[in-house]
Amino acid sequence: MTEFTKKTRQRVRIEPAQQLELENIQRRHFLRAGLTVGAMSMLTGCNLQDGDQVDKVLWAMSRWNDRVQAWLFSGRKLAPTFARAQITKPFPFNAFYGQDDIPEVDLTSYSLAVSGRIRDKAPWTLESLRKLPQRSDITRLICVEGWSAIGQWGGVPLKTFLEHIGADTTAKFVGFKCADRYYSSLDMPTALHPQTLLALDYADVALPPEYGYPLRVRVPTKLGFKNPKHVVEIFVSNDNPGGYWEDQGYNWFSGI
Amino acid sequence: MVCKGNDVRQKKLHPWPVRLTHWLNAACMVCMFMSGWAIYNASPLFSFRFPASLTVGGWLGGALAWHFAFMWLLLINGAIYVLYGLASRHFKRELLPIGIAALKHDLTDALRFRLVHEKGVYNAVQRLMYWIVLAAGVLIVISGVAIWKPVQLQELVALLGGYDVARYVHFAAMAMIAAFVVIHLVLVILVPKTLLPMITGGVRTPDNEKNGS
Numbered sequence: 154m155t156e157f158t159k160k161t162r163q164r165v166r167i168e169p170a171q172q173l174e175l176e177n178i179q180r181r182h183f184l185r186a187g188l189t190v191g192a193m194s195m196l197t198g199c200n201l202q203d204g205d206q207v208d209k210v211l212w213a214m215s216r217w218n219d220r221v222q223a224w225l226f227s228g229r230k231l232a233p234t235f236a237r238a239q240i241t242k243p244f245p246f247n248a249f250y251g252q253d254d255i256p257e258v259d260l261t262s263y264s265l266a267v268s269g270r271i272r273d274k275a276p277w278t279l280e281s282l283r284k285l286p287q288r289s290d291i292t293r294l295i296c297v298e299g300w301s302a303i304g305q306w307g308g309v310p311l312k313t314f315l316e317h318i319g320a321d322t323t324a325k326f327v328g329f330k331c332a333d334r335y336y337s338s339l340d341m342p343t344a345l346h347p348q349t350l351l352a353l354d355y356a357d358v359a360l361p362p363e364y365g366y367p368l369r370v371r372v373p374t375k376l377g378f379k380n381p382k383h384v385v386e387i388f389v390s391n392d393n394p395g396g397y398w399e400d401q402g403y404n405w406f407s408g409i
Numbered sequence: 410m411v412c413k414g415n416d417v418r419q420k421k422l423h424p425w426p427v428r429l430t431h432w433l434n435a436a437c438m439v440c441m442f443m444s445g446w447a448i449y450n451a452s453p454l455f456s457f458r459f460p461a462s463l464t465v466g467g468w469l470g471g472a473l474a475w476h477f478a479f480m481w482l483l484l485i486n487g488a489i490y491v492l493y494g495l496a497s498r499h500f501k502r503e504l505l506p507i508g509i510a511a512l513k514h515d516l517t518d519a520l521r522f523r524l525v526h527e528k529g530v531y532n533a534v535q536r537l538m539y540w541i542v543l544a545a546g547v548l549i550v551i552s553g554v555a556i557w558k559p560v561q562l563q564e565l566v567a568l569l570g571g572y573d574v575a576r577y578v579h580f581a582a583m584a585m586i587a588a589f590v591v592i593h594l595v596l597v598i599l600v601p602k603t604l605l606p607m608i609t610g611g612v613r614t615p616d617n618e619k620n621g622s
Contacts (some may be wrong), residue, residue: 202467293572374560408561
């Protein structure tokens with residue numbers, strides 16, 4: 154338990170552009186030192202962001218991996234659930250920014266916009282979302298970095314919500330826009346998975362700011378970064394909306 | 410002679426499918442090690458990180474892209490090698506049997522650095538090491554697939570002791586393979602005449618052919 158807090162404290166989060174700059178400095182220093190690990194050192198610059206030939210191959214392989222994962226995904230296979238005693242305490246905070254930069258959302262004026270291939274485009278309030286059937290699961294959140302933590306999320310199954318707004322569930326993608334310029338998207342089969350939630354609660358109480366208040370997406374069949382927080386708009390589309398990390402190089406499907 | 414049917418193959422120390430898969434595997438392994446270490450660095454299991462200069466990809470997303478691209482080449486190449494090894498009886502011919510007495514004898518020799526290299530014949534210690542690294546290869550694939558798909562393949566993850574344990578298993582398999590690579594390279598340096606046949610195929614002389622079979 155304390156291990157997680159330690160880990161979160163130690164981990165310095167910097168944006169990929171800064172990371173890249175850092176890596177470049179390290180790499181130059183490394184090359185100057187005359188230490189090269191064979192031909193591999195020539196390739197360490199291929200990072201999905203330079204658009205060179207190797208990057209193109211890596212992106213193409215990532216799209217291939219999307220297809221393989223979509224094929225591996227079962228809409229009926231449930232993620233393992235856990236007992237309350239197994240919940241990780243405290244549950245680690247994680248975002249592309251520090252805890253001081255959590256967006257402020259005015260709960261009284263908050264509404265969830267819905268758009269795209271849907272019938273009813275009226276926005277939703279938190280109260281109206283709470284009136285829909287709810288579900289709660291204790292599941293493991295696995296970060297792309299490798300660590301994992303068990304938590305309990307409650308809210309409206311995304312499938313139920315999509316049915317209520319008359320979404321075209323034959324469309325390919327469901328996209329999410331967030332209050333903190335984060336964005337992400339899901340394939341429709343994952344959006345319709347019974348454990349995919351529009352989470353309003355964490356551990357039976359309304360989501361606190363650090364866990365993505367007032368509304369986050371909780372997808373136990375995806376890596377953590379596919380669980381956007383502070384969601385302000387949901388849309389259904391046939392064009393892949395991508396995502397904050399996905400557009401920088403994290404695999405888009407990222408199913409687990 | 411066990412296999413009389415294929416004279417050409419018998420005359421080479423290392424048949425071409427073994428050499429081709431060996432070098433492809435070597436290249437894949439370098440990519441998998443370097444990208445894997447970068448992924449490890451994002452959330453270390455132990456109180457150390459790998460130097461950035463030994464990683465590939467620049468950032469976590471890049472490293473993951475490398476890892477999940479080269480895993481396919483590694484998997485296909487490994488499958489070809491295993492199928493070839495079974496179909497051609499390469500495993501049986503070169504890596505069996507391993508007697509306890511021979512193992513004791515050869516291990517004593519090896520630890521005293523008495524490296525009697527019989528061309529075309531693996532001693533008992535070498536045979537055992539190849540089996541261990543093959544087993545580690547299977548384990549690294551199984552544990553890797555498990556931590557890649559811990560929900561879709563949750564039964565496999567449970568078999569490995571859960572997601573967190575499976576990460577350690579993947580790391581341990583990597584460490585075993587890395588240790589093998591180190592020993593393998595040291596032996597090549599100590600007995601350099603083994604390197605060229607791995608590229609050209611070498612020639613199996615009638616003398617050691619008897620031993621080799």
